[in-house]
Amino acid sequence: xxxxxxxxxxxxxxxxxxxxxxxxxxxxxxxxxxxxxxxxxxxxxxxxxxxxxxxxxxxxxxxxxxxxxxxxxxxxxxxxxxxxxxxxxxxxxxxxxxxxxxxxxxxxxxxxxxxxxxxxxxxxxxxxxxxxxxxxxxxxxxxxxxxxxxxxxxxxxxxxxxxxxxxxxxxxxxxxxxxxxxxxxxxxxxxxxxxxxxxxxxxxxxxxxxxxxxxxxxxxxxxxxxxxxxxxxxxxxxxxxxxxxxxxxxxxxxxxxxxxxxxxxxxxxxxxxxxxxxxxxxxxxxxxxxxxxxxxxxxxxxxxxxxxxxxxxxxxxxxxxxxxxxxxxxxxxxxxxxxxxxxxxxxxxxxxxxxxxxxxxxxxxxxxxxxxxxxxxxxxxxxxxxxxxxxxxxxxxxxxxxxxxxxxxxxxxxxxxxxxxxxxxxxxxxxxxxxxxxxxxxxxxxxxxxxxxxxxxxxxxxxxxxxxxxxxxxxxxxxxxxxxxxxxxx
Ligand code: GLN
Numbered sequence: 001x002x003x004x005x006x007x008x009x010x011x012x013x014x015x016x017x018x019x020x021x022x023x024x025x026x027x028x029x030x031x032x033x034x035x036x037x038x039x040x041x042x043x044x045x046x047x048x049x050x051x052x053x054x055x056x057x058x059x060x061x062x063x064x065x066x067x068x069x070x071x072x073x074x075x076x077x078x079x080x081x082x083x084x085x086x087x088x089x090x091x092x093x094x095x096x097x098x099x100x101x102x103x104x105x106x107x108x109x110x111x112x113x114x115x116x117x118x119x120x121x122x123x124x125x126x127x128x129x130x131x132x133x134x135x136x137x138x139x140x141x142x143x144x145x146x147x148x149x150x151x152x153x154x155x156x157x158x159x160x161x162x163x164x165x166x167x168x169x170x171x172x173x174x175x176x177x178x179x180x181x182x183x184x185x186x187x188x189x190x191x192x193x194x195x196x197x198x199x200x201x202x203x204x205x206x207x208x209x210x211x212x213x214x215x216x217x218x219x220x221x222x223x224x225x226x227x228x229x230x231x232x233x234x235x236x237x238x239x240x241x242x243x244x245x246x247x248x249x250x251x252x253x254x255x256x257x258x259x260x261x262x263x264x265x266x267x268x269x270x271x272x273x274x275x276x277x278x279x280x281x282x283x284x285x286x287x288x289x290x291x292x293x294x295x296x297x298x299x300x301x302x303x304x305x306x307x308x309x310x311x312x313x314x315x316x317x318x319x320x321x322x323x324x325x326x327x328x329x330x331x332x333x334x335x336x337x338x339x340x341x342x343x344x345x346x347x348x349x350x351x352x353x354x355x356x357x358x359x360x361x362x363x364x365x366x367x368x369x370x371x372x373x374x375x376x377x378x379x380x381x382x383x384x385x386x387x388x389x390x391x392x393x394x395x396x397x398x399x400x401x402x403x404x405x406x407x408x409x410x411x412x413x414x415x416x417x418x419x420x421x422x423x424x425x426x427x428x429x430x431x432x433x434x435x436x437x438x439x440x441x442x443x444x445x446x447x448x449x450x451x452x453x454x455x456x457x458x459x460x461x462x463x464x465x466x467x468x469x470x471x472x473x474x475x476x477x478x479x480x481x482x483x484x485x486x487x488x489x490x
Contacts, residue, residue: 001018001023001026002026002030002167004170005170005220005221005223005224006071006170006171006219006220006221006223006224006227006228007221007223007224007227007251009023009070009071009170010067010068010069010070010071010227013056013060013065013069013070013071014060014065016060019053019057019060019070020053020054020056020057020060020069020070020114021050021053021054021057023053023070023072024049024050024052024053024070024072024114024116025050025053027049027072027116027168027169027170028044028046028049028050028072028116030167030168031044031116031117031163031168031169032044034166034168034486035168037139037486038138038139038141038162038163038166038168038486039120039135039136039137039138039139039159040074040119040120040138040153040158040159040160040162040163040166040168041074041116041117041118041119041120041159041163041168042077042087042089042117042118042119042120042133042135042159043077043084043085043087043117043118044116044117044118045084045115045116045117045118046116046117048084048115049072049114049115049116049117052109052113052114052115053070053072053114056069056070056112056114057070059112065112066110066111066112066231067111067112067227067230067231068108068111068112068113068227068228068231069111069112069113070112070114071112071113071114071170071171072113072114072115072116072169072170073108073113073114073115073116073169073170073171073172073173073228074115074116074117074118074119074159074160074163074164074168074169074171074172074173075105075115075117075118075119075172075173076118076119076121076157076159076160076172076173076174076175077089077118077119077120077121077159078121078124078125078175078205078206079102079104079105079173079175079204079205079206079215080098080100080101080102080105080204080205080206081098081101081102081105081115081118082098082099082100082101083097083098083099084097084098084115084118085097085118086098086118086206087118087134087135088121088123088124088125088206089120089121089122089123089124089132089133089134089135090123090124090134090351090352090353090356091134091333091350091351091352091353092326092331092332092333092347092348092351092352093206093326093331093332093333094134094332094333095332095333096331096332098204100204101204102201102203102204102205103200103201103203103204103236103238103239104173104200104201104204104205104215104232105173105204106204107231107232107233107234108173108228108231108232110231111231113231116163116168116169119157119159119160119163119169119172120133120135120136120138120158120159120162121133121155121156121157121158121159121160121180122155122156122158122180122355123352123353123355123356124206124208124319124323124356125156125157125175125177125180125206125208125213126156126208126319126355126356126359127155127156127355127422128152128154128155128156128179128180128183128422128423128425128426129152129154129155129158129410129412129415129416129422129425130152130153130154130155130156130158130159130162130184131152131155131412131413131416132155132353132354132355132356133158133159134353137150137152137412138152138153138158138159138162139151139153139162139412140152140153140154140158140162140165140187140188140409140484141153141162141165141166141188141484141485141486142165142187142188142189142409142450142451142452142484142485142486143484143485143486144449144450144451144485145450145485149411149412150411150412151187151409151410151411151412151451152187152409152410152411152412152414153165153184153187153188153409154180154183154184154185154186154187154188154405154409154425155180155183155184156175156177156180156184157172157174157175157176157180157181157184157192157218158184160172160173160174160184160218161174161184161185161187161188161190161192161218162184162188164188164190164218164219164220165188165189165190165220165484166484166486170219170220170224171217171218171219171220171224171225171228172217172218172219173215173216173217173218173228173232174192174215174216174217174218175205175208175213175214175215175216176192176194176213176214176215176216176429176433176439177208177209177212177213177214177315177433178212178311178315178426178429178430178433179405179425179426179428179429179430179433181193181194181216181217181218181441182194182404182429182439182440182441182454182456183404183405183425183426183429183441184218185218185404185441185442185443185454186404186405186441186443186452186453186454186456187405187408187409187451187452187454188409188452188484189443189452189454189480189482189484190218190219190220190443191218191219191220191221191222191224191225191440191441191442191443191471191475192216192217192218192219192225192440192441193216193217193225193229193438193439193440193441193464193467193468194214194216194429194432194433194438194439194440195214195215195216195229195233195438195464196214196243196436196437196438196461196462196463196464197211197212197214197241197433197436197461198241198242198243198245198436199214199229199233199243199245199247199438199462199464200214200215200216200229200232200233200234200242201215201234201235201236201238201239201242202214202215202239202241202242203236203238203239203242207318207322208315208318208319208322209314209315209316209317209318209319209322210241210318210322211314211318212311212314212315212318212433212434214433215232216229216232217229217232221475222254222440222442222468222471222472222475223251223254223472225440225468226250226251226253226254226468227250227251229250229464230247230249230250230251233247234247243462245462248464248465250464250465250468251468253464253465253466253468253469253472254468254469254471254472255469255472256465256468256469256472257292257293257469257472257473258289258292258293258294258469258470258473259292259293259294260293260294260295261289261293261294261295261398261399261466261469261470262294262295262297262396262397262398263286263289263294263295263296263297263397263398263399263400263401263470264297264298264299264393264396264397264399264400264401265286265296265297265298265299265400265401265402266299266300266301266304266393266400266402267298267299267300268300268301268302268304268305269301269304269402269403269428271406273406274403274406275406275407275447277447277448277453278403278405278406278407278447278453279403281403281444281445281453281455282401282402282403282455284444284445285401285444285455285474285478286401288473288474288477288478289401289470289473289474289477291477292473292476292477294470294473297396297397299393299396299397299400300389300393301386301389301390301393301431302389303382303385303386303388303389304386304389304431306382306385306386307386307427307430307431307434308423308424308426308427308430309379310379310382310383310386310434311426311430311433311434312362312423313362313366313375313376313379314376314379314380314383314434315359316359316360316362316363316366317363317366317367317376317379318363319356319359319360319363320359320360320361320362320363320364320367321363321367323352323356323360326347326348326351326352327344327347327348328343328344328346328347328348328351332351333347333350333351334347335347335349335350335351355419358419366379383434383435386431386434386435387434387435387436389435390431390435390437390458394460398459398460398463398466398470399457399458399459399460399466399467399470400457400458400459401455401456401457401458401470402428402455402456402458403428403453403454403455403456404428404429404441404453404454404455404456405425405428405429405453405454406424406425406427406428407425408447408449408451408452408453409451409452428456429456432458436461437458437459437460437461438458438459438460438461438462438463438464438467439456439457439458439459439467440456440457440459440467440468440471441454441455441456442454442455442457442471442474442475442478442480443478443480443482444474444478444480445478445480446482450482452480452482455474457470457471457474
């Protein structure tokens with residue numbers, strides 16, 4: 001049962017080969033067995049899941065049911081779920097139970113999905129290792145033979161990615177502000193897509209950096225990711241940045257092939273410190289696309305080198321503003337003080353972890369009167385140049401191919417003493433957020449030690465279909481069948 005893809009499980013449910021209750025029970029018992037080791041879920045919701053599975057079976061028995069009826073999913077604990085605690089992996093939201101459902105999760109429920117629980121993440125989605133969660137680190141299901149040290153699943157959607165890779169969810173929701181869908185997908189050997197900014201509603205998702213945040217799915221196959229995105233996406237009048245554009249049949253695009261497509265290779269993504277095996281995998285990916293009938297074209301994205309620096313001004317600036325709402329008055333935790341100001345201070349000092357405080361400090365600094373022009377305004381100008389680079393490149397090519405990350409999954413605790421080194425994880429993923437374009441990561445191979453590595457496909461705004469077509473061709477050629485060590489235990 002755990003070997004089935006989401007599409008296969010959907011078909012088996014429709015053919016009544018097993019019931020939604022049976023599928024959900026199987027996933028729940030695997031979750032119970034493996035979660036103590038992985039810590040992928042903060043809040044499992046078995047009772048809710050069984051209720052939803054029963055409703056799915058009733059719908060299927062009537063010959064009804066949507067595209068996800070009876071499919072068990074993990075929900076990143078950044079999506080508000082009505083009546084189910086939503087923590088953003090922060091102490092400040094530890095007691096928060098939203099009275100409303102996010103638009104994206106409401107779409108999934110409309111389509112019949114079953115929610116197994118709320119998945120762990122970096123606190124407020126700030127991080128690349130899932131080490132900053134107030135609910136503890138998540139272990140990557142991939143380990144190395146003879147090396148017991150747990151590795152990071154990536155971040156911030158580390159719990160979602162670990163759950164999908166360990167087969168304790170058939171798919172998951174995630175969000176990506178600078179790489180938090182694609183980097184964990186790469187580290188865990190699965191597929192993840194950050195769609196175009198505006199494709200999925202941000203309504204009901206705890207905000208990190210609103211001009212960059214996008215929701216998207218994590219799944220085990222390209223087609224599964226396409227099915228999930230088809231449900232999550234769509235116009236929402238409650239989010240003023242939501243795009244009023246029809247949602248195409250993403251799943252149908254996966255098998256389109258790449259014949260006649262022009263695939264760009266951005267030369268600035270090549271660096272001297274890139275590990276040779278990642279460079280080799282990139283070349284392999286280009287060769288696969290060429291064999292499948294695509295034309296490979298060199299392109300230039302000259303402002304990419306400023307992407308990370310600009311991101312670490314824009315994202316903390318927006319975060320410092322968004323997180324001002326956690327003041328002990330309206331949401332979550334409150335620590336009393338002698339007066340109102342002291343109550344604010346006590347609440348925020350106790351409620352936020354070190355990385356979140358660092359971002360709030362940086363953000364407040366770059367927005368302060370004396371430094372606004374030197375940092376924030378300048379970063380906005382560079383952001384416009386990064387966006388223009390992509391517009392120009394997409395005048396010549398249909399999609400771009402790059403590595404997803406500059407390394408494979410590292411050991412838990414590494415890079416924690418050096419935030420800048422941690423931030424470098426996102427060097428290949430951040431430009432897509434800065435420019436709003438879609439980006440997908442798929443597993444393309446293993447490094448010499450046996451850990452998964454991803455390739456990233458970038459596409460034109462609102463042309464996720466081409467991204468899926470390219471990813472589908474790569475998936476077919478890569479034939480990635482490796483499984484995490486943990487697989488043997490389930
Ligand atoms: N790792 C990046 C950060 O820490 C991106 C996080 C994200 O995409 N949510 O900001």
